[in-house]
Each structure stands twice: as C-alpha cells, then as structure tokens.
Amino acid sequence: MLPTSIPLAADPVRTPGFLKVQGLRQAFPAPDGKGELVVFDDVNFEIARGDFVCIIGHSGCGKTTILNVLAGLEQPTAGHAFIDGREISGPSLDRGVVFQSHALMPWMTVRGNIAFAVKSKWPFWSNAEVDAHVQQFIDMVHLQGSEDKKPSQLSGGMKQRVGIARAFSIQPKMLLLDEPFGALDALTRGNIQDELVTIVRQTQQTVFMITHDVDEAILLSDKIFLMSNGPRAVLAEIFENPLPRDRTRATMHHDSKFYECRNHLIDFLVHRSKTFASA
Amino acid sequence: MVGREKIRSLLLSLLILGVFLAIWQIASMPSGGSQVVDDEYAKLVGAAAATGQKSAFPTPVEVGAKLVQQLAHPFYDRGANDKGIGIQLAWSVSRVALGFGLAALVAIPLGFVIGMSKLIFNALDPFIQILKPISPLAWMPLALFTLKDSNVSAIFVIFICSIWPMLINTAFGVAAVRKEWIDVSRTLEVKPLRKALLVILPAAAPTIMTGMRISIGIAWLVIVAAEMLVGGTGIGYFVWNEWNNLSISNILVAVFLIGVIGMLLDMCFARLQKAVTYRD
Numbered sequence: 165m166l167p168t169s170i171p172l173a174a175d176p177v178r179t180p181g182f183l184k185v186q187g188l189r190q191a192f193p194a195p196d197g198k199g200e201l202v203v204f205d206d207v208n209f210e211i212a213r214g215d216f217v218c219i220i221g222h223s224g225c226g227k228t229t230i231l232n233v234l235a236g237l238e239q240p241t242a243g244h245a246f247i248d249g250r251e252i253s254g255p256s257l258d259r260g261v262v263f264q265s266h267a268l269m270p271w272m273t274v275r276g277n278i279a280f281a282v283k284s285k286w287p288f289w290s291n292a293e294v295d296a297h298v299q300q301f302i303d304m305v306h307l308q309g310s311e312d313k314k315p316s317q318l319s320g321g322m323k324q325r326v327g328i329a330r331a332f333s334i335q336p337k338m339l340l341l342d343e344p345f346g347a348l349d350a351l352t353r354g355n356i357q358d359e360l361v362t363i364v365r366q367t368q369q370t371v372f373m374i375t376h377d378v379d380e381a382i383l384l385s386d387k388i389f390l391m392s393n394g395p396r397a398v399l400a401e402i403f404e405n406p407l408p409r410d411r412t413r414a415t416m417h418h419d420s421k422f423y424e425c426r427n428h429l430i431d432f433l434v435h436r437s438k439t440f441a442s443a
Numbered sequence: 444m445v446g447r448e449k450i451r452s453l454l455l456s457l458l459i460l461g462v463f464l465a466i467w468q469i470a471s472m473p474s475g476g477s478q479v480v481d482d483e484y485a486k487l488v489g490a491a492a493a494t495g496q497k498s499a500f501p502t503p504v505e506v507g508a509k510l511v512q513q514l515a516h517p518f519y520d521r522g523a524n525d526k527g528i529g530i531q532l533a534w535s536v537s538r539v540a541l542g543f544g545l546a547a548l549v550a551i552p553l554g555f556v557i558g559m560s561k562l563i564f565n566a567l568d569p570f571i572q573i574l575k576p577i578s579p580l581a582w583m584p585l586a587l588f589t590l591k592d593s594n595v596s597a598i599f600v601i602f603i604c605s606i607w608p609m610l611i612n613t614a615f616g617v618a619a620v621r622k623e624w625i626d627v628s629r630t631l632e633v634k635p636l637r638k639a640l641l642v643i644l645p646a647a648a649p650t651i652m653t654g655m656r657i658s659i660g661i662a663w664l665v666i667v668a669a670e671m672l673v674g675g676t677g678i679g680y681f682v683w684n685e686w687n688n689l690s691i692s693n694i695l696v697a698v699f700l701i702g703v704i705g706m707l708l709d710m711c712f713a714r715l716q717k718a719v720t721y722r723d
Contacts, residue, residue: 235630236629236630237626237629237630254629255626255629255630255631255632256630256632257630257631257632259630260630261626261627261630263623263626263627265623267623267624267626267627269624269627269642269645269646270721270722270723271645271646271648271719271721280631280641281631284631284632284633284637285631314721314722315723316721316722316723334631
C-alpha cells in the first residue's frame with residue numbers, strides 16, 4: 165500500500181485535453197536518397213488528466229517515436245504536442261519516463277538512482293528530506309531491504325521497479341512508459357502490473373504506455389490507441405475500455421466483455437492493422 | 444582447489460627463479476686460467492676480471508649484496524654523482540608524477556570536450572593522429588631549447604608521452620556513454636556540470652582509468668631514457684652514471700628496482716580501475 169504522505173490527486177475529475185497531440189508526423193530521408201520515408205502521419209489525440217492510455221501496434225509503426233516526442237527527447241517532423249496548455253519543446257521534469265531497458269545507472273545504488281531524480285527535481289532539499297522522500301517510493305514498489313544494492317545485484321523485475329519508483333518519485337504531471345514489462349517473465353510481469361494498477365489508481369497519475377501485450381492493455385488502460393502498420397502509420401482507432409475500473413488481473417477474464425475486447429484488439433493487430441491504410 | 448593451484452604456480456615461479464639464478468651464477472663464476480695483462484687495464488676492471496679468472500659480469504650473490512647495501516642506505520647524499528638509490532628513484536617518481544598529473548589535468552577535460560562533440564573530435568583527430576606516434580624523446584631537443592631547463596624538459600617529455608592514451612581513452616569513453624543514461628539525465632533536466640560529474644564521468648571512468656594505466660606505464664618507461672639524456676638526478680641518470688663507473692652490479696640493482704616501481708605503479712592503477720568499474 166501507498167504511504168499516506170504521497171499526495172493523492174485531489175481532483176478525480178478527468179480534465180479533458182490535458183495532453184493534446186495535433187498533426188504529428190515523422191519522416192526521414194529515404195535510404196535511396198529520393199523522397200522520404202514517412203513513419204507515421206497526421207496523428208491526433210487527446211488524453212484527459214488521470215487517463216491511463218496504452219498504445220498498441222506492430223514494430224515500426226512509430227510508437228516509441230510518439231512517446232519520445234511526448235517526452236521531449238525527439239522532435240517530430242511536423243505537428244505539435246501540448247501538455248497542460250503548454251507546447252512540449254524538450255524534456256522536462258513534468259514528465260516521468262520509464263525506459264524499456266530500465267536505464268538505471270549501474271554505479272549508483274537503488275537509493276542513489278532514485279535520489280538522483282529527486283535531487284534533480286528539488287535541488288535545495290536537505291539530505292534528510294531527500295532520504296525520506298526516496299524511502300517512500302522504495303516502499304511503494306516493495307523494495308525495502310534492497311536500498312543499498314547496485315542494479316547488477318537485482319533481478320529484472322526489481323530493476324524495473326526501481327525505474328518505476330524513480331519516475332514516480334519526481335511526481336510528474338504525466339508518466340510515459342516505454343514497454344516497461346517487455347523484458348520480464350510472465351509471473352514477474354503480472355506482479356508488477358498489479359502494483360502499477362494500485363499505484364496509478366491511488367495517485368490518479370496520467371499515464372501513456374507502450375505495450376505489445378493485449379491483456380496488459382485491457383487490464384491497465386482506460387483507452388487503447390491502435391496504430392496501423394508502418395510505414396505511414398496512422399492512429400487507426402481509439403478503443404474505450406468497457407470493463408469496470410476496479411478490474412483485476414485475477415478476475416478480469418471472467419467478465420463477459422473481456423473476450424469481446426480481447427478479440428477486437430487481436431483482430432485489429434492480426435488483420436486490420438495491415439489493411440487499414442489501403443482501406 | 445584454487446588454493447592448491449596458487450601454491451603450485453608459486454612453487455613453479457620459485458623453481459624458474461632458482462634455475463635462472465643458478466645459470467647466472469655458473470656463467471659468471473671465476474674460471475681457472477691466468478694470463479698476463481696490461482697493468483692499466485687490470486687497474487681499471489680489477490685484477491681478477493683482467494686475468495680472466497673472473498667475468499666482469501657480477502654473480503647473483505654480488506648483485507644481491509649490492510642490493511642489500513643500496514637498500515640499507517637509500518637516502519645518502521655524497522655529492523652530485525653519489526646519491527642513494529632511494530633519492531634517485533624519488534626524483535624519477537616525482538618527475539613522472541608531475542608530468543603525468545599535468546597531462547591528466549589537460550587530457551581529461553579536453554578528452555571530455557572531444558568526446559562530447561563530433562565536430563571537435565573530427566577537427567582535432569588529424570593532429571592527434573600525427574602527434575601520437577612521435578617518440579617522446581624526439582621532443583627533448585625542442586624542450587631543452589624552448590624551456591631552457593633540463594628538469595622541466597624531462598617533465599615535459601613525461602607530459603607529452605602520458606597525454607595521448609588519456610586523451611584518446613577519455614574521448615572514447617565519453618563518446619560511448621550509453622544513450623539511455625543521457626536520456627535519463629535529459630528527462631530529469633540535469634544541469635550540464637552535474638551531468639558531467641554524476642553521469643558521464645562515472646560512466647566513462649573505467650575507460651578513462653584504462654587510459655591512465657597505459658599512460659603511467661609509458662611514462663615510467665620514458666623517464667629512464669629521458670634522465671639518461673638530461674642527467675643530474677633520477678634513476679635513469681643513475682644507470683648511466685654506473686655504466687660510466689662500469690659498476691654492472693649497481694646497474695642490475697637499478698634495473699631490478701625500476702621493474703619493482705613500475706609494477707607498483709601499475710598495481711595502484713589496477714586497484715583504482717577496479718574501484719571505478721561497475722557491473723551492468
């Protein structure tokens with residue numbers, strides 16, 4: 165459970181248009197020197213504050229590029245992204261990123277990695293304040309006892325927990341997760357998904373997450389963005405999750421609507437994602 | 444099992460040493476014959492050597508005795524050409540430390556800049572490629588001419604030979620810092636100096652340390668030759684001076700100690716290298 169001192173979102177009302185993406189396009193010069201290779205084109209969407217959105221699509225559709233644009237790590241060829249009314253022009257402490265490869269600094273301990281983020285956000289905090297804050301987030305991902313371990317001493321799941329704690333510790337307006345559980349085994353993945361569900365529901369965090377796992381998307385997200393295949397991928401469909409908000413991994417598959425959703429998403433990935441552009 | 448392996452390799456090492464010393468002892472032992480030689484020559488090299496009863500090359504026992512004698516009084520000073528071997532080694536080590544330290548002060552920040560910027564890397568690369576293979580001793584006349592001081596020139600030669608491995612390794616280590624760590628610092632809006640010290644430096648530290656280890660090895664090789672040229676003090680000068688004295692025992696003692704100090708320097712840097720290496 166979350167320590168009580170982590171502020172919960174006061175306003176559970178979903179402010180629409182919290183994140184706005186307009187006419188996003190990414191293109192590279194074609195390898196043969198003639199023309200250009202369009203990765204995705206004319207991507208438009210909005211995410212409300214407190215929404216959990218998953219984006220699904222085959223490799224090469226530009227999911228990671230879209231996430232990197234939202235993170236401010238990449239510049240799109242055309243189009244704009246706005247968060248909380250301000251255009252995204254570069255990386256910011258407003259947005260926490262969880263990287264697929266966890267991207268922990270191997271020379272820092274668990275505590276050190278999270279403290280590095282906390283000190284970046286609040287440079288004038290005393291060591292005691294930083295320590296207390298870091299400890300809350302270590303507790304949040306159940307890593308008590310591993311505070312002084314180096315990442316090399318942790319399992320893959322524990323490393324990704326540190327990555328998640330680091331992203332949450334700066335209390336960003338929005339969280340961006342780049343396929344965070346992709347490299348984990350099924351059991352570990354399930355456990356961390358449960359933890360993430362708990363944390364996100366309590367903090368009302370706005371999340372944008374890339375995944376390849378349809379079940380993961382149904383469990384976690386309120387909305388699922390479906391990308392058609394690249395090149396020239398587009399945002400083909402925004403699927404609203406009809407399952408109740410309090411769904412859990414253990415019981416979700418007993419819901420009559422679950423297989424309907426699952427079939428719809430898999431049909432899209434198997435058939436419609438290919439033919440969407442030509443249709 | 445590991446313990447037994449260690450003991451066996453130690454025994455083999457001792458055996459090799461014993462065989463080596465035995466061959467040396469036999470080869471340099473006095474031989475029988477006696478012949479008439481020139482008096483002057485006999486005075487110069489000693490009667491035994493001149494008559495061929497004894498090779499001019501010392502036996503291991505003689506060298507060992509010399510080593511004990513030198514180490515018993517390492518810091519005596521009886522004028523310009525008769526100083527204890529400790530004083531000479533201290534001179535050499537301090538020259539290396541100074542030249543190497545100055546080189547590190549230049550090479551590591553400069554390597555940082557080169558590693559961060561493709562443009563600067565490409566602009567400086569031709570100069571580095573041409574300067575790197577120049578024997579540091581080739582700079583000696585220029586150094587003596589411009590710096591007008593033999594001691595400073597020796598330090599300069601150490602500086603110039605230490606700088607390249609550190610510069611190249613620092614640039615390489617900084618350029619190879621994983622993009623994900625840079626991306627993490629970018630998303631956390633880490634200020635440039637903090638990023639340099641807390642992310643790039645530790646990430647590149649093992650590569651930088653490798654460069655420093657190579658540099659200190661080269662510097663220790665070069666100091667002996669440089670001191671033979673500039674004279675005055677230092678273990679290189681000592682070797683040259685003892686050659687002029689025809690004291691092969693002293694030369695062998697110095698050669699042995701040069702090896703020991705070189706090994707100790709390398710061990711220090713190996714220790715430092717281990718301390719900054721991280722497991723991924």
